[in-house]
């Protein structure tokens with residue numbers, strides 16, 4: 243029997259390191275038949291810290307919210323006495339958990355090993371068939387056939403744009419040049435996205451193997467992983483993984499006894515969203531300011547140090563070993579006509595089960611939100627999903643039958659993006675949401691193109707004015723015309739897509755903009771400047787609101803209805819949250 | 830201009846590779862907490878990379894700080910999920926408690942506050958990170974208690 247503790251960043255943030263220590267000290271005195279191991283992220287962020295008990299026959303029992311205080315009972319009952327603690331069981335391989343639907347509706351290719359193996363032990367990756375795909379392609383010595391296989395699988399880039407991966411490899415292979423490079427884009431800058439981080443933390447070898455296979459396909463001997471500086475644990479685990487793979491002759495010179503050499507180095511980003519764009523990323527690796535340049539020439543022809551370079555996303559690479567092992571056909575059987583395989587989404591926002599899910603392409607938004615993620619918290623109303631972060635848009639609840647495939651998502655005005663999916667309910671203001679993203683893109687614009695640099699700022703000013711209750715007639719039209727100008731006059735994807743959050747919210751939630759401007763009302767009751775707080779007849783004069791009010795705007799005698807002085811009220815919401823009698827009306 | 834006039838990175842080699850200015854600056858910051866004028870000048874003298882280029886890179890990336898920081902660094906996540914979960918109220922409350930804004934340091938050098946785009950712990954939103962510890966599911970009222978051990982140096 244073994245006990246596995248999920249030690250990804252979200253697990254650790256939720257206290258998993260203390261749980262791990264508690265498990266070690268509780269099992270230490272036992273007879274040694276129960277091993278304790280670390281594993282990565284199982285994706286159930288909403289029930290962290292996660293602890294799994296795995297029987298010798300492989301039966302898995304996943305427990306949720308295992309704080310150190312719960313460790314003793316868990317070990318005593320399940321490990322020592324052999325009776326699982328059903329109260330805390332979230333998922334079991336035998337179908338007995340409380341939240342079975344979360345895992346059972348998924349189809350795991352990229353996340354196959356995440357939360358299953360110890361990412362710091364290459365042996366465990368090898369046991370799962372790791373590096374067999376690399377061995378296979380090196381034995382076949384047919385890079386063109388390999389590229390053909392990747393094209394046939396239908397794998398498209400998971401970094402956002404969805405370009406056919408095999409085609410990109412072919413262009414790089416055909417480009418003239420002695421030295422070629424493979425780059426793994428692990429910059430994951432979209433706020434609300436953490437898929438790539440989890441893969442790197444939980445199954446780093448899958449990404450390394452995918453890169454080495456790409457290296458063989460295009461004829462490169464050197465690879466870089468450009469990883470976000472905010473991901474220290476991913477950096478640590480990648481460093482361990484590279485060293486282990488080199489020690490076993492799976493990376494480095496003369497891989498697996500063949501003449502193929504492939505070296506991987508890490509480059510840490512320094513906090514610039516635009517560096518996720520491929521030409522900016524290359525500039526950053528070269529030690530310059532990360533500013534995009536005109537394409538063509540594409541990196542496939544002229545990339546790092548002016549040499550042909552193939553850039554793919556983390557998740558794209560993680561799919562590759564699976565495709566080589568299981569065949570292109572097994573992959574292309576999943577999904578829709580033009581979008582094959584699966585997609586990993588980082589689910590966050592107002593849903594019951596937030597975390598990492600991997601679903602087959604072709605599943606509908608409704609199924610993801612309601613079936614996999616359990617619907618909206620506190621029984622509120624599902625309003626929209628935001629897909630694709632600052633480059634994407636909002637898809638309203640009415641379109642929840644839209645299926646996950648590049649073309650269908652594009653039709654709504656949003657984009658597939660890299661996989662951040664934030665679900666919002668009726669308490670989220672869509673104008674504020676658009677403002678949030680414009681604030682982000684405006685800050686992250688590198689400044690090279692005037693329309694992106696200044697246009698996004700002007701758009702932000704208008705949105706700020708509207709949410710502050712100072713919108714004027716004509717603001718919506720101004721936003722629309724600026725949006726078009728920014729879209730059409732920017733060099734890279736940052737500017738070209740920055741207006742999407744505004745355009746999609748205008749398309750589906752125009753009435754909310756109008757309510758802010760014409761009626762000075764925020765229908766979601768979120769924009770503070772537009773709120774009025776009053777005390778209604780339910781007030782029994784308990785005085786809690788008055789004590790909560792930092793502006794001293796609430797007065798009244800004990801046990802008599804209180805009143806709010808609107809001149810003094812700073813609309814901080816504290817009274818509304820403090821009142822237990824529903825006696826404060828927020829309009 | 831940058832693309833057409835490549836620098837001579839010959840002196841900048843770091844384990845036999847080019848493009849080492851960013852790793853160099855990162856090393857300085859890790860060791861000293863920020864990048865001082867003296868260090869920028871030193872890098873310039875030792876590598877020959879023009880001062881303007883070093884300064885340009887140091888100011889382009891959000892990670893680099895050109896001013897000394899406090900003993901504890903508070904990163905307030907303003908990712909999408911945290912925004913939806915009330916990150917603005919967290920920032921406002923921090924400002925109230927510490928009397929400093931984004932990017933500033935308290936006069937006693939106990940804390941520096943930084944706003945960050947996303948810490949990637951979205952299901953714990955709203956989140957702040959103090960040094961290496963993540964604090965999730967926060968309400969503005971929890972902040973004072975969360976910060977106390979850092980102020981006294983007990984965390």
Ligand SMILES: Cc1cc2nc3c(=O)[nH]c(=O)nc-3n(C[C@H](O)[C@H](O)[C@H](O)COP(=O)(O)O)c2cc1C
Pocket residue numbers: 398399400401402403404405407427428429430431432515516517518519520521553554555556558660734735736
């Ligand atoms: C502003 C901007 C940010 C981007 N950020 C990322 C990112 O964080 N990760 C990523 O893989 N691709 C990102 N991309 C897309 C890359 O430019 C590139 O298309 C991608 O890495 C190619 O890999 P793929 O074909 O495997 O998707 C970004 C693009 C733009 C314009």
